[in-house]
Amino acid sequence: MPGLLLPESTPGSDPSWFGFVLTVTEAADYDRAGLIAFLESRRIGTRMLFSGNLVRLHVFADAAVGYRVVGDLTNSDVVTERTFWVGVYPGISSEMID
Numbered sequence: 356m357p358g359l360l361l362p363e364s365t366p367g368s369d370p371s372w373f374g375f376v377l378t379v380t381e382a383a384d385y386d387r388a389g390l391i392a393f394l395e396s397r398r399i400g401t402r403m404l405f406s407g408n409l410v411r412l413h414v415f416a417d418a419a420v421g422y423r424v425v426g427d428l429t430n431s432d433v434v435t436e437r438t439f440w441v442g443v444y445p446g447i448s449s450e451m452i453d
Contacts (some may be wrong), residue, residue, distance in 0.1 A: 358383025374442040376404060378433060387437050400442060407435030417452075 360378040364370045379387045391401050408431035410413070410424055444451075 358385065372443055374440050376440050378438040380437070387439060391439060394441070400444070403442045404434060404438050404440050407438065408432050411435060443452060 360373050360380055362377075366377075379385065379390060386417050394401055408428050410422065410428070415422070
């Protein structure tokens, strides 16, 4: 699908995928919310990925405990804004895929 960054296995690995982390690229002509709505309307469950730029969470706004940030966290922002997860059901049949 154009505009979608798909996971890839590392060389020499043979993963057993239990889900896929998907990222909508900046070049896409749709956004994450629209794609999730499309998938969910077709009964394909999605979940937000709990990851990304955690220092954006409101709990850090007035954090009494100091923390440090290294760099501009660009990739963390990408995960926060454009990434989600689709699980894999091991009992899926050909009819269910159709």
